[in-house]
Amino acid sequence: MTGFVGAVSVIVRKDLLVEARTREILFTTLFFAVACVLVFAFGFVREGRAVSDAASGILWIAIAFSGTLALGRAFERERHGETLRALLIAPIDRPALYVGKLVGILILMAAVEAVVVPMVALMFQAPLFDHALLMIGLLAAGTVGFAAVGTLFAAMLMRTRSRDVMLPVLLYPITIPVIIAGVRGTAALLEADGLPMARAWLAMLVAFDVMFVTLALWTFEPVMTE
Amino acid sequence: MDFSSLRFVDVTRTFGRRRALSRVSFTAEAGTITALLGHNGAGKSTLLSIAATLLQPTSGRVLYGDHPGNGSAVLRGRIGMLGHDLYLYPELSAAENLRFFAEIYGLTDVERRVARGLEMAKLIDRADDAVGGYSRGMRQRLAVERALIHEPRLMLLDEPFTGLDEASREALRQRLRMARAAGTIVILTTHDIAAIENLTDATVTLVDGRLVA
Numbered sequence: 001m002t003g004f005v006g007a008v009s010v011i012v013r014k015d016l017l018v019e020a021r022t023r024e025i026l027f028t029t030l031f032f033a034v035a036c037v038l039v040f041a042f043g044f045v046r047e048g049r050a051v052s053d054a055a056s057g058i059l060w061i062a063i064a065f066s067g068t069l070a071l072g073r074a075f076e077r078e079r080h081g082e083t084l085r086a087l088l089i090a091p092i093d094r095p096a097l098y099v100g101k102l103v104g105i106l107i108l109m110a111a112v113e114a115v116v117v118p119m120v121a122l123m124f125q126a127p128l129f130d131h132a133l134l135m136i137g138l139l140a141a142g143t144v145g146f147a148a149v150g151t152l153f154a155a156m157l158m159r160t161r162s163r164d165v166m167l168p169v170l171l172y173p174i175t176i177p178v179i180i181a182g183v184r185g186t187a188a189l190l191e192a193d194g195l196p197m198a199r200a201w202l203a204m205l206v207a208f209d210v211m212f213v214t215l216a217l218w219t220f221e222p223v224m225t226e
Numbered sequence: 227m228d229f230s231s232l233r234f235v236d237v238t239r240t241f242g243r244r245r246a247l248s249r250v251s252f253t254a255e256a257g258t259i260t261a262l263l264g265h266n267g268a269g270k271s272t273l274l275s276i277a278a279t280l281l282q283p284t285s286g287r288v289l290y291g292d293h294p295g296n297g298s299a300v301l302r303g304r305i306g307m308l309g310h311d312l313y314l315y316p317e318l319s320a321a322e323n324l325r326f327f328a329e330i331y332g333l334t335d336v337e338r339r340v341a342r343g344l345e346m347a348k349l350i351d352r353a354d355d356a357v358g359g360y361s362r363g364m365r366q367r368l369a370v371e372r373a374l375i376h377e378p379r380l381m382l383l384d385e386p387f388t389g390l391d392e393a394s395r396e397a398l399r400q401r402l403r404m405a406r407a408a409g410t411i412v413i414l415t416t417h418d419i420a421a422i423e424n425l426t427d428a429t430v431t432l433v434d435g436r437l438v439a
Contacts, residue, residue: 002332010329014315021317021356082311086372089278090330091303225280225297 007092011100033066055126056186071150094221141205142182229291230256237286264432270415306378312369316358343371363394383414387421
């Protein structure tokens with residue numbers, strides 16, 4: 001029997017290998033996120049000057065929308081050949097399957113963010129890297145919170161016919177606190193004396209992460225087997 | 227954990243107000259092949275899902291030898307399942323599919339098992355080709371080896387003969403006979419009586435969730 005970490009590692013490697021073959025999720029989410037930022041740049045940047053506070057909102061909208069695409073596709077792969085059933089029968093802790101899918105999605109979202117964050121910083125003249133560690137912390141905590149809920153819902157909706165519509169309908173209301181905390185935390189980073197507030201938003205995001213990941217780990221097995 | 231029989235005792239399963247299985251009882255012994263027969267919606271796949279621990283009975287018991295079907299990881303490690311969908315990743319090669327499942331089952335001698343699986347599936351020449359490019363028969367052979375890679379005690383197959391030509395059917399029958407000879411409890415569902423002629427040791431017929439023969 002494979003241990004928890006071993007099972008997570010095997011699932012992540014498999015997902016990354018499949019993604020390396022198809023590049024389907026990375027390219028579609030990246031294209032969508034870049035397009036999103038470009039459209040907003042045309043709307044909110046006039047004569048080389050961006051509307052104040054726009055950068056943080058646009059960054060998190062791009063992350064959330066492109067992340068939703070990635071979440072939907074990640075489980076679509078397990079649906080085609082019903083491979084999810086094979087994984088549920090395998091002698092692994094079933095929450096390891098959830099964590100494996102979550103880590104795979106986080107890696108892909110991190111790759112998208114690695115392109116989108118500098119792009120937003122450049123196009124909106126936003127000094128996102130002045131406090132790089134705090135920015136990375138906000139991005140990491142916000143992405144984990146968003147993907148933790150999204151991974152659970154994407155798995156739950158796998159067998160429903162209207163899953164593409166239902167995923168955002170269910171996901172956004174639940175993750176609104178995460179997105180708001182990400183937006184406000186990033187906006188605080190861009191303010192002259194906003195560091196304490198940015199740290200407070202980061203702490204809130206970490207609290208959301210703990211709550212969402214714990215709930216998802218707790219509910220994944222019963223939800224997937226009944 | 228090991229067991230030498232699978233026993234359904236008064237197993238009932240409902241989905242909301244619909245009763246998919248109604249007080250089904252039968253036993254399958256190690257080294258036998260049991261066919262579940264019945265029309266669409268008779269409850270065959272539900273019964274397989276319960277045997278695979280993917281569903282719990284609403285009432286009644288499933289016993290793996292003397293052990294209750296509690297769905298533990300150790301028990302699941304003794305079960306192999308092949309669905310109508312083949313549980314394979316089309317983007318990966320045959321070798322990668324087998325390797326992935328060998329690793330997820332925590333097997334130690336992964337490469338030896340992968341090589342044996344490829345040999346049994348007669349796919350050594352196509353081992354590195356993506357499974358998405360295989361014929362139905364090739365995928366089916368690979369899927370059987372995927373399900374057997376951990377040498378399960380209980381092998382469950384849902385409509386395994388669907389879409390296969392006669393040569394592939396005979397290859398599958400041969401593989402199932404080998405599994406039976408190795409002491410595996412094989413349970414399969416089918417509509418196709420001709421495909422299981424001279425293969426099965428017992429048949430169980432379900433009509434509207436009830437066992438009738």
